[in-house]
Amino acid sequence: MGSFEGVITTGIYCLPPCPGRPRSENVITFTSAAGAEAAGFRACHRCRPYRGDRLPARASELVCRASDLIATGALDDGNEAELAARLAVSERHLRRMFHEQVGATPDQLARSRRAHFARRLLDDTDLSVTDIAFAAGFGSLRQFNRVMVGTFRAAPLALRKRRRRADRLVADGGLALRVPLPEGTDIDRRLAQLARAAIGGIESATATRYQRTVSMDGDPGVIEISSAAPDAVRLIVHLPHIEGLIHLVAQVQRLLAGQPWDRFEAVVRGIAADSTGVLHDLVTTYGAPVAGLRQFGLGYLFPTPTALAAADLSGIGLDAVGAQAIRACAREARPRELAG
Incomplete structure (x- = not known):
């Protein structure tokens, strides 16, 4: 997975290749977007690195497992000490591994994931700021505003005004999202695999589209997945509520990476x-x-x-x-x- 470049003179970090061409002596490299943000850099408005989900290419098994737990909400209500206990390591060791490989603490990674997911919802949907806050896993509007200003140097409504005309997705019913794919995913091959193994009643699949029933906090819903681009899929969700949507999207990404929907x-x-x-x-x-x-x-x-x-x-x-x-x-x- 590619690295991120922070430009010292502007305080901006990019995902190469970016249209901006800073002088090499003004560039420092980060292994993750969360690491760049922890160092005080904000996302570039041109290349928009927040629109992808990337972990360092050489992340250890421990960091990958911890990141998976963070993606499922381990730090929404818990803390780093509890996360470390689940992984059978000390909190100090976990934080050290994250500093070395991610450039940020587990808490900072979780905060960055929520902020990036919320920013994509601001770009791609017409959901209200309140709905986006809770869909991205924030506990309150105050916390949401504080984190977004800290990450992007602008409030949510100001960020929405910067979205591009082609960003907004329109679906015939349901909420349409653009979901980044794990690097190296062959989406056509994965959709074909899902079609071959589909269980009638809960799944419906073709070579280009996958649908299944899901349960969010005990309430039923439906997801629809189709190929949108080499690095993303179009996800349409039909749900009775969207609180915690970020975790459902993470589950979709794991499914597309070859993991089961549910253990x-x-x-x-x-x-x-x-x-x-x-x-x-x-x-x-x-x-x-x-x-x-x-x-x-x-x-x-x-x-x-x-x-x-x-x-x-x-x-x-x-x-x-x-x-x-x-x-x-x-x-x-x-x-x-x-x-x-």
Whole structure:
């Protein structure tokens, strides 16, 4: 992944190649946007480095795991000490690794991610400033304004006035977003993979579009993913609320990078030997039905661990060993489900 360049004379950082051409002696390099911001630089208005999500190319497994947890909201309500405990390292060691590889602390990375996500929503959507604040994971409007001014040197409404005419996305229903892809992602290949493995009832896929039901805080919704550019996808979300949308988008990015949508779902898929017929019957028998999705060809959420922990599972094509394995997996996953 590319590095970021901070220009000492202007206090601006860019993602090369940028139309601006500073003198090389005035440039210092950062491994991440968060690192540049922690050093006091603001994002360039020309190349707009906040429109991509990048971690250093040589980030260690520890930093990658911590960053994944941050993406799922580990620092929304928790702190760095609790994050370090989840990773079985000391807080001091975690901060040192982040300083060396990211150039910023875990808290600074989390703040930068929220600010960048909010800035993309200001560019691409007509959501209100209040809606954007909570969609990006901020706890209050005051905090949102403070972080945006600190990161971009301008308040949210002023930043919205700077958006470009081509930025705003329009969708026929739902909220359209432009989501940066992890570097190296072959989106056409990934969409084809998702189409081959799609489970009827919760997923609908072609070579160019993927749709699935999702659950946000227990409320059902639908996402639609289609290729938009070599480095981004067009995501349309149909949700009853958008608080914490940043975490759903991070989940989409992990899915497109080849990871499963959900760990429990992935294990159940594996036990069923990837038989879409068995999985379809599992979904339609034990998944929560969702009304009003006929236009998507969808109608269920994937069954929860609670729904499968004591389920009979007979009559859907599973042998006794497979049924027992799914129930055991569900009982193990149920405490995590209840804990949120």
